[in-house]
Amino acid sequence: xxxxxxxxxxxxxxxxxxxxxxxxxxxxxxxxxxxxxxxxxxxxxxxxxxxxxxxxxxxxxxxxxxxxxxxxxxxxxxxxxxxxxxxxxxxxxxxxxxxxxxxxxxxxxxxxxxxxxxxxxxxxxxxxxxxxxxxxxxxxxxxxxxxxxxxxxxxxxxxxxxxxxxxxxxxxxxxxxxxxxxxxx
Amino acid sequence: xxxxxxxxxxxxxxxxxxxxxxxxxxxxxxxxxxxxxxxxxxxxxxxxxxxxxxxxxxxxxxxxxxxxxxxxxxxxxxxxxxxxxxxxxxxxxxxxxxxxxxxxxxxxxxxxxxxxxxxxxxxxxxxxxxxxxxxxxxxxxxxxxxxxxxxxxxxxxxxxxxxxxxxxxxxxxxxxxxxxxxxxxxx
Numbered sequence: 001x002x003x004x005x006x007x008x009x010x011x012x013x014x015x016x017x018x019x020x021x022x023x024x025x026x027x028x029x030x031x032x033x034x035x036x037x038x039x040x041x042x043x044x045x046x047x048x049x050x051x052x053x054x055x056x057x058x059x060x061x062x063x064x065x066x067x068x069x070x071x072x073x074x075x076x077x078x079x080x081x082x083x084x085x086x087x088x089x090x091x092x093x094x095x096x097x098x099x100x101x102x103x104x105x106x107x108x109x110x111x112x113x114x115x116x117x118x119x120x121x122x123x124x125x126x127x128x129x130x131x132x133x134x135x136x137x138x139x140x141x142x143x144x145x146x147x148x149x150x151x152x153x154x155x156x157x158x159x160x161x162x163x164x165x166x167x168x169x170x171x172x173x174x175x176x177x178x179x180x181x182x183x184x185x
Numbered sequence: 186x187x188x189x190x191x192x193x194x195x196x197x198x199x200x201x202x203x204x205x206x207x208x209x210x211x212x213x214x215x216x217x218x219x220x221x222x223x224x225x226x227x228x229x230x231x232x233x234x235x236x237x238x239x240x241x242x243x244x245x246x247x248x249x250x251x252x253x254x255x256x257x258x259x260x261x262x263x264x265x266x267x268x269x270x271x272x273x274x275x276x277x278x279x280x281x282x283x284x285x286x287x288x289x290x291x292x293x294x295x296x297x298x299x300x301x302x303x304x305x306x307x308x309x310x311x312x313x314x315x316x317x318x319x320x321x322x323x324x325x326x327x328x329x330x331x332x333x334x335x336x337x338x339x340x341x342x343x344x345x346x347x348x349x350x351x352x353x354x355x356x357x358x359x360x361x362x363x364x365x366x367x368x369x370x371x372x
Contacts, residue, residue, distance in 0.1 A: 118363075118366070119363045120363065120366065120367060121367065124367050124370070124371070126262060127254070127262070127367075127370065127371045128370065130225070130250055130262060131250070131370065131371075136246075151370070152366065152370070155365070155366055155369055155370065156362075156366070159360075159362055159365055159366075163362075168361060168362045169359055169360070169361050169362070170359065170360050170365070171357055171358070171359045171360075172357065172358065172360070173356055173357050174344075174347055174351075174356055174357075174358075175310060175311050175313075175314050177343065177347050177358065177360075178310065178314045178317070178318075178340070178343060179311075179313055179314045179317045180369075181339075181343055181369050181372065182314070182317040182318050182321050182339075183317050183321075184369070185369060185370065185372065
């Protein structure tokens with residue numbers, strides 16, 4: 001079950017890239033040469049395969065995951081983490097986009113999330129696609145797929161915090177429940 | 186305990202016009218197909234055409250999706266006429282609450298007004314829960330009507346979900362993990 005699996009970030013697949021390779025990329029992405037890659041610079045550098053801008057909410061989530069100084073961007077050291085995170089997601093996406101359509105459809109999403117350890121009803125996958133599919137195609141593009149997984153992970157984290165005996169059950173007051181949910185979704 | 190009423194009563198009380206003569210039915214049937222169900226984008230059209238958003242911006246797709254989910258018992262992703270009526274009743278209530286706070290008719294309310302509106306609707310939330318909600322919905326301290334409705338829909342749906350699991354009416358509910366994920370994600 002996803003809950004008890006150590007699934008946090010995508011699994012380690014690649015060997016670490018070399019520094020000069022990363023530095024080249026960093027410089028290209030850091031257009032204003034500020035030494036920090038901002039949300040908009042990262043957004044411009046990423047592709048979701050649809051010719052539309054990468055989901056800004058996802059960009060924000062990724063930056064804030066690696067921005068250790070709360071500066072609203074990532075420096076070169078932090079960028080290594082960003083690069084790896086995105087590359088790992090690309091590999092996962094390609095793995096589950098079995099028909100190579102560039103999108104993950106409902107069945108492929110089910111394979112992916114079941115693979116990560118989630119146990120969700122069939123109908124729920126429809127709900128997830130509805131909720132995250134910004135292209136209105138009935139399938140999720142790369143950025144929306146990441147966003148979906150990020151939100152699922154956040155909910156798992158918040159659940160874990162309350163499940164002190166780790167039995168997969170929590171008991172919460174109405175207040176706590178509302179706070180939990182509004183903090184995440 | 187914080188459980189509120191929903192404000193407007195449910196539909197179907199005596200003296201209601203039969204379905205076909207109900208003005209809302211006209212808008213609904215224009216958009217619904219043979220199956221008498223509407224999806225999120227049809228709902229968006231329906232609400233705009235029937236003037237439910239009033240002088241405010243039309244509802245976003247995200248809000249319409251939320252509204253469908255709020256009333257969607259069988260997780261079909263669509264809404265029938267009875268649910269549509271329920272929704273319109275709730276929307277009218279929320280619109281009235283919102284406009285009572287939007288005194289300058291700007292189409293937005295401020296953070297503290299959102300708080301007051303939520304309390305007016307019967308929710309009795311802690312400052313901490315209120316803060317979460319305000320952070321989630323305010324854009325530079327202002328909340329537009331569409332986001333206000335989105336907040337109300339979520340509050341109502343979440344309260345419903347919570348209530349169903351609080352069988353002892355104690356104000357506490359138990360959630361199993363898989364259930365928690367599905368319930369909170371579908372809201």
